Amino acid sequence: LAQPITFLVNPDYDPFSYLDEGHLDGFLVDLIESLESETGIDVEMRPVKFDEALERLQGEGRYCIPSLVFTTQRKALYQWVGPVVITNTYLYTREELSSEFKSLEDVRNANSVGVVGEYYSHKLLEEQGFDNLIIFEDEESLLDALFVGETDLAPFNSAVLQELLKREQASFNPVSTVAIDLDMTYLGFSKDVPSEIVSAFQKALDGLKNSGSFSELYGQWFPGQPVPGIYTFLTEEYPPVTFKGENGEPTGFVTEMVKEILRRNDMFGEILIVPWSIGYELASNLPNVFLFSMDQTEQRRDNFEWIGPVGKNTAYLYARKDTVAPATDLESAKTVAAIGTTTNWWTEQLLKEMGFENLVSSLNPLDTVVQLFEGETDLAVFTDLTVGELVKNAGYRMEELEALIELQTNYFYIAASKGTNFGMILSFQKTLDEMKRDGSFEETIREFVPNMLVTSLLWNSSHLDVKGLRTSMNTLSVGEIATMELQENGSTGYIWDVKITNPNVVSLIYEGSIFERKFLDDSQLVGAPYSVQWVFEAVQPGETVVIFSLRRPWESVHPIQTFAINIIVE
Structure with missing residues (x-):
């Protein structure tokens, strides 16, 4: 572990890294120096052209390219720490x-x-x-x-x-x-670098982000640019659900919900608008990515974590009104020359599952609209919630289209990628449920879609696969998630301490406060009791005890209440 890591730095990648009078400089050079200081791991930086560096990274030796863009093709070849640039x-x-x-x-x-x-x-x-x-x-x-x-x-x-x-x-x-x-840019480590070192660099990077040091450094090199956080929030141009507003900022009723969820959790996150196929690929392969909105289908169900639902829509096959209907049912639709779809949308995935082989896929849904109106496709698949805005934005009129064949109705959600902190996902779901109870959820939808039916959304919530811990003996399986909630009251000054006797068996993955807001009217908040939630993950077989102690911070010796929870992991 004491052997130094050689960072292969691109000398021609200004402002990320470059040579200045024979010395390496740039944002990534400054970041590497900060990470070296945080980890205590010796680092050697060498200027190396990218193609040569990539060849070394695939061979033997302890190497890192600090400017490696993540791709699915590269995922299994290297070890990843980041993101450092987006x-x-x-x-x-x-x-x-x-x-x-x-x-x-x-x-x-x-x-x-x-x-x-x-x-x-x-x-x-x-x-x-x-x-x-x-x-x-x-x-x-x-x-x-x-x-x-x-x-x-x-x-x-x-x-x-x-x-x-x-x-x-x-x-x-x-x-x-x-x-x-x-471009999600990471520190890409070779396979010969010990995993403990890779983890140490990721922990150090997250620490710099939490302290604000990373944001300060990023702003020096990229003033006014979105700063990569621990979590990445991606959406697409899909009005009225999500889209770029007149001021250039992301908006739409689901986007505004995400902003409010972040606000209530005391978090800040840049929301980036990208083509759906790009967001879907990143969320399918990287942890800590939130992608919205996403329809929940059988094909996708086990590939993501789901926060919601936040909306509901129905998919139809559409045709131009000025032509003879090219199809009357699913079987006849399979015989037309071409059906326009949008890459990786659930509607395209649905048609593929149904056996359609006559699909013309486009990265941009506006291209799908144009192809249908210009006669390049006979049919196109859209949802009733968004087709009107898409047709308008492509320069056509909705009156020229008709919905021929209904395909499927789905709820859609805020999706979180696998590997994302599960405690954070739980906290987001609880916040969304709170918004449904206090009326802000419906209010946000009405701002963008005044006549949308919302009753089924208000009474529907994601059931995350989590066990509640009992104040006695508990049995978990490796990989299972379990939670405990206890009430505090800020006015008394008492807080809960948690100690795990054997953290190799069970680890604490999230701790957060959940305020129970009580309103006298639309604006007045009374009382400030809240619950504290702890989320644990069963790591490996064994036994452990989780000890909860209620005390004032200045009375560390004598807690007023203590109890223990026994956990066996099988």
């Missing part, structure tokens, strides 16, 4: 061409798209089937080619592009068109 990658073009590229379908028809060889953006566009790619050696030459017209578009990380333009003293400002990725 930025969007856009396809940029010259101002005179900006009106021509509103979607990925438009980009496919471009004369050429420039990419840097082996960069993730190159791989991503290749996977999407683009055959108009021109490969460049580095981002400087790619930017020059875009400027002189050798290529119509080029992908850039938004933060990197701004530094390139400064450094190159460019006389033009490229225009962003289509977002193709959310």
Whole structure:
């Protein structure tokens, strides 16, 4: 464990990392130095080109690339600590061409798209089937080619592009068109690095985030940019549920619910709008990601944790009114030439499960609308809650469509990725249930959808798989989650202490206060009793005792009440 870790730092990735008069500098260099101080682990930093560094990371040795973008293809190859940077990658073009590229379908028809060889953006566009790619050696030459017209578009990380333009003293400002990725950048460790060291770096990074030191450092290098937290909150352009408002800030009735849940839990989190397929992939593979809203289906049920429900919708196959109905039932719909879908939406997954093989999938739901109205598809699948806004935003009229075939009705939720702190998920669900009781849930929905039926939502709550601990003997299985709640009253000054005699058997994964608000009217709050909740996880077989002691902080020797809970883990 005492052996140093070699960080392979990209010298050409300003402002993240770069060479300044022969010395490494940049945000990641400053962060590595802070983490070295926090962990006490020796670190050696070397300037190494990205392609060479990636080759070393896959071989033998204790290496780390501090600027590794997470992908599902890379997930099993390395060990991950982060996120340390979150930025969007856009396809940029010259101002005179900006009106021509509103979607990925438009980009496919471009004369050429420039990419840097082996960069993730190159791989991503290749996977999407683009055959108009021109490969460049580095981002400087790619930017020059875009400027002189050798290529119509080029992908850039938004933060990197701004530094390139400064450094190159460019006389033009490229225009962003289509977002193709959310770059979740991590410290990527090689497999030879002991897991204890990786865990120590993650713990140190989380500590810097909790203390505010990380936010301060991030703001020095990326002023005004969203700061990566311990948790990542992702949503999509899906009005009126979630969308970008007139001021550019995320809004919609579920977005506003998430903001209120965070506020009531004394948390702050940047909410990022991304294409659904990107958010879905990240939430499927990374811990501590909240994605909303997501319909709960049989295919998805076991892959996420669910907070809700926050809404309800019905999926239909739609057709243009000016054509003869191409289908009258599911079997005839399977015989039409093409049905438009949106990638990884539950509606697309449903049609695939039903055996449909005539689907045309688009990353952007507006492309799905355009394809239907322009006759490129015979049918398209949407939900009744959002189809009106999508059609309007694509420049068409809802009166020109008709719902032909009803498919399925689902509740939708705030989804949390597997591996997310389960105590946090429980706290979010309790807060949402509180909002349903005090009227703020319905009020938020009415602001965006005045006539929505909400009764079934008010009486429905996620049943999370949690056991309540009894004040006696308890038996748990490895991996099970159990909770205990005890009431406190802030006016007395008494608090509960918790001690686990054998933390190798059971670990405390969450502790939080739940206020029981009591209103005399719409504004006046009376009383301040609250419950304290502890969430435990059964880690390995054995026996342990959890001891609860009620005391005043200044009376540590003599608690006024003590009791113990016995736990056997099988």
